[in-house]
Amino acid sequence: MPKFGVFSPRFPNQNQTRNCWQNYLDFQRCQRAMAARGADATPCQWYFRVYKSLCPTSWVTAWDEAREEGIFPGKI
Template sequence: MNTVELIEVPGKDGVITLKPKNPDLLKERGMTVPYDPRFPTTNQTKNCYQNYLDFFRCQKVKGEDYQPCTWYKYAYTELCPPGWIEKWNEQRAKGIFPGRI
C-alpha cells in the first residue's frame, strides 16, 4: 500500500494530533506533505488554505467519521502556521470565516 494512513492520537493536554499509521512509508518520502501540482511555487500559503477548506468541506459532505478526510487535516497542520489555524477556527466558530465551506 502506497498511501499514508493517519491515526488520531490524544495528547497529554487533551489535544488530538495526527500521526502516520505507517511511518516507514514517510521515511522513504520525507516527513513533508508531497508535491501538489496545483501549487507549483515555493510559497505554499494557498496550499495551506486550500487544504484547510478541503478538510471541512470533506467533513461536511462525507461526515466527520470519514477517514480519508484526515489527509487534508494532516496537510494543513503541516503547511499552515498554528496562529492561522487558531484564527480560522475562531472565525468558523463565530460564523465569520471568509472561506466557502
C-alpha cells in the same frame, strides 16, 4: 532542494500559502460532507495532515475561531 510540507502539483511555487488555505478548506468540506452522509470521516485525514504540515498554528486557530463565530471568509 529541501522538502518542506507536502508538494502538490496544483501549487508548484515555494510559497505554500494557497496550498495551506485550500487544504484547510478541503478538510472542512470533507468533514461536512461525511457528517451529512453519516459516513466515517477517516478519508478527510489526508487534508488534515497536509494543512497541519503547511499552515502556521496561529492561522488555523484564527480560522477555527472565525468559523465558530460565523465570520469565516471561505466557502465551506
